[in-house]
Amino acid sequence: MNSIVKLWRTTTVRLTALFILIFIIFSVGLLGYVGFQTSIEIQRVQAREVNWEVRQLRNLDRRGSLRALIFAVQRLASQPGPGIYYLGNAAGEMIAGNFPDVPSDVLAHPGHYTFSYSPVEAFGRSQRSNRDNPRRSGARRDSDVVPPPPRQAQAVVTSERLDSGLRLVVGRDIVQRRDFTQIIVRTLAYGLGGIVIFSALAGLLTARRVLRRIDTINATTRVIMAGNMSERVPVTRRNDEFDELASGLNDMLDRIEQLMQGLKEVTDNVAHDLKTPLTRLRNRAEAALREGRSDEDHRKALESTIAESDQLIATFNALLLIARIEAGSRTNALSNVNISEVVADICELYGPVIEDAGGMLEEDVEPLIFANANRELLSQALVNLLENAIKYGLKSGNGAPEGPDDAERRTIRVGVRRRGERIHIFVADRGPGIPEADRKRVLERFVRLEKSRTEPGSGLGLSLVSAVARLHRGTFALEDNHPGTHAVISLPEPGEENG
Amino acid sequence: MKILLIEDDREAATYLMQALDQAGHVAHHASDGETGFAMASAMEYDVLIIDRMLPRRDGISIIESLRVEGNKTPVLILSALGEVEDRVTGLRSGGDDYLTKPYAFTELLARIEVLARRSTPSEAATSYQVGDLTLDRLSRQVTRAGEKISLQPREYRLLEYLMKYSGQVVTRTMLLENVWDYHFDPQTNVIDVHMSRLRAKIDRGQKKQLLQTIRGAGYMISE
Known part of the structure; x- marks a missing residue:
């Protein structure tokens, strides 16, 4: 009973019922019209026949042949x-x-x-x-x-x-005429009955099929809501609208799972990578309180505490920024920006820094490249890449011999170029580079290849770059620069996007 | 300088009031939005420091109402929200500067001092003078003791900003925001590199060093 109620609630069954009703109304109208017209036609034909017969018989009578007249009437009368x-x-x-x-x-x-x-x-x-x-x-x-x-x-x-x-x-x-009307009515009744039964059957079957497909989707969502995020809606090979819906749902589930994974990672990272420096901070303050003999000692301890907390704040800010970028309020963040100018500005800001670090900046900026971008975030991503290049790229591989190609080795190339349909923003150095196996891993949060952690840094720089690239519907990749690292943010041309 | 602080966090407020007092300013405190707004409209202050999220009335609405009333007192907004959009909303409502929590007190102090100076006529001056250093804003020429110094466009803007607020501390973040228009903190101190280049151009070989580094705070140009 319940299933019948459920079936009745489905759109298919209701639509079928509606169509059957419309069909009945039209059929009755049409057949009624046909019947009416036919009966009029029959009447006319009969009237013509009668007139013709009367004329014939009258002619016979006029000729005075009574026998022929009687014979003719009898012959006509004997016909069924x-x-x-x-x-x-x-x-x-x-x-x-x-x-x-x-x-x-x-x-x-x-x-x-x-x-x-x-x-x-x-x-x-x-x-x-x-x-x-x-x-x-x-x-x-x-x-x-x-x-x-x-x-x-x-x-x-x-x-x-x-x-x-x-x-x-x-x-x-004219009973025969009535018979004809009856035939029409009977045909109508049988035909309609058959059609109604068949359509109802077809509607029910379709509805049940639809319901079955939807039930599987519902079952999957219930499983997912119960906590099994890895479950997916089955996609058949029919490639119909339900499969489209199913794959759409699956894509959404992938995205949700990815976001949840990201959230879990963030909490894990916060737990680990923020707790560690916090503990260090606390220990240091405690030690200063316990062991500090002079004001100078206390002063030093306090200064290092402030420096440490500043580092923590920076890490925290970076983490929040990445989380907010990944949560993705894309629409309001992007506007039409001259990418060439953004890159040139950062080059101008960092040129002296690179020179002071003993390197050389080579600018390779193609002019007037525009894209939907966020200047602030893109600049920050570039700064992160440049700081990495300065920190790791300019480092000589354990006192490498000075040679004629030393200048080449100390060059950091920064620029933006059109590559087909895409815009490539790159920062390339000639340093030791990143081993191929680590190139993906290093984009994750808090991953630092340098085990000793002597260089300051949070391990969030490249994660941020990666998040910024995704925000711009682009990609970020670390490639081999033979030797060195070639970091590329690849953005789509503004024309490719909608809005 | 007479300052009104509207901040609901008692501990932060106490700390700030003490620090402002030590820096030689007269500071009043309001702990909610309504009281703060009443005080700000009733009395003359040089600078208002307004927390963005306040009980009874939020900071943005206070600033908007003050501006509608024609009150032009410079406002520094304090906020835990540090996104570019939040900053834009804050400044669009009529705020003059935006500082994200947590911040260093030196940063806050430098900013309110610059803000208070903004309302003085020196803003529109056509040339700045610090000792024998002159910057002509019309011809964009910089001379020291009559001798012309050639500067890169960015160096010129850097010096212009420093000289506009001569005798006051400007922080690295302020320079990055106002000269380069970036609102993030790079890890390496890019500003120091640029400052040392500028210093080399204007102070090298001179007896009197005009450009000073203020430890733990920033830079200052003064006689």
Whole structure:
């Protein structure tokens, strides 16, 4: 019962019901119209036949051949069908025909009549009883016409007084016309019944199929809500709209899982990488309180505490920034920005820094490259890459011999170029580079290849770059610069995006 | 300088009031938005320090109402929200500067001193003079003791900013924000590198060093 209620609630079943209803209304209308038109046509044909027969018989009478006339009437009367024939004399006796009980009124006045009679038998029309008021069509006698009782036959006849004084009545029993109407109604009923049953069946089957597909999706979502994030909606090979929905849902689930994974990572990282320096901070303060002999000692301890907390704040800010970028309020963050200018500005800011660090900055900026970007975030990403390049790229591999290509080795190339449909922003150094196996891992939060951690840094720099690239619908990759690191942020051309 | 601090965190407020007092300023304190707004509209202050999230009335709404009333007192907004959009909302409401928590007191002090100076006429001066160093804003020429010093465009803007607020400490963050228009803190001290280049151009070989590094705070240009 419950499943029937559920089935009724489905859109398919309701739509089917609605269509069936509309179909019935139209079919009834159409068949009614056809029936009406056909019956009018039949009436016309019969009237024409009757007229023709009357004319023929009258001609026979005119030729004075009574035998031929009687023979003709008898022949016509003996044919099966709705024909009504009466040929009688002025005294009211039937000479030939199949309808002896013609009302006397009809015989008395020539004209067209419609009257009811009670057929005694279904087939042979030899004996009929009448006694009903005939109605002369066109005459104003409608008021005194008693409507025919049910199960009575009706005749439409033409009454003629022939030249020879004989009375001729030719007509048609219109019961047959009614039969025809009945046939139409019956056809309509059967046809509609069949159609209704078949459509209902088809609707139910479709609805059940649809329901089954939706039930699997629902079942999957329930499993996921129960906590199993790895579950996915099954996709069939039919490639229909349900598969489209399913794969859309799966993509969404992938994204959610990814976000949740990210959140989990952040909490794990916060727990580990922020707790460690906090503990260190606390220990140091405690030690200073315990062991500090002079004001100078205390002062030093406090200064290092401040420096340490500043580092913590920086880490915390970077972490928050990455989280906010990844949560992705993309729309308001991006505007049309001259990327060439952004890169050139950062080069201008960092040129002296690189020189002071003993390196050389080579700018390779293609002018007037525009993209949907966030200047602030893109600049920060570039700064992170440049600081890495300075920190690790300019470091000579354990006192490498000074040589003619030393200048080349100390060059950091920064620039922006169009590469086909994409915009490449790159920072390349000639340092020791990053081993291929580590290039992906180093993008994760808090991953630092330098085990000793002597260089200051949070291990968040490249994670931020990666997040910024994703925010711009771009990618970030670390490549081999033979030797060195070639870091590339690849952005789509503004035309490729919508909005 | 007369300062109004609107801040609901009692401990932070106490610390700031003490520090401002030690720096030689007169500071009043309001601990919620309504009181703060009433005090700000009733009395003349040189600078308002307004926390963004306050009980009873938030900081942005206080600033907007003050500006509608025609009150032009410079406002420094304090906020834990450090995103660029948050900063833009803050400044658009009529705030003059934006400082993200947590901050160093030296940073706050430098900023409010510069803010208070903003309302003085020196803002529109066509040339700045510090000792024998002159910066002409019309011809964009810099001379020291009559001798022309050629500067890169960015170095010129750096010096212009320093001289505009001569005798006051400007922090590295302020320089990065106002001269380069970046609102993040790079790890290495890029500003120091640029300052040492600028110093080499204006102070090298001179008896009197005009450009001074203020330890733990920033830079200052003065006689």
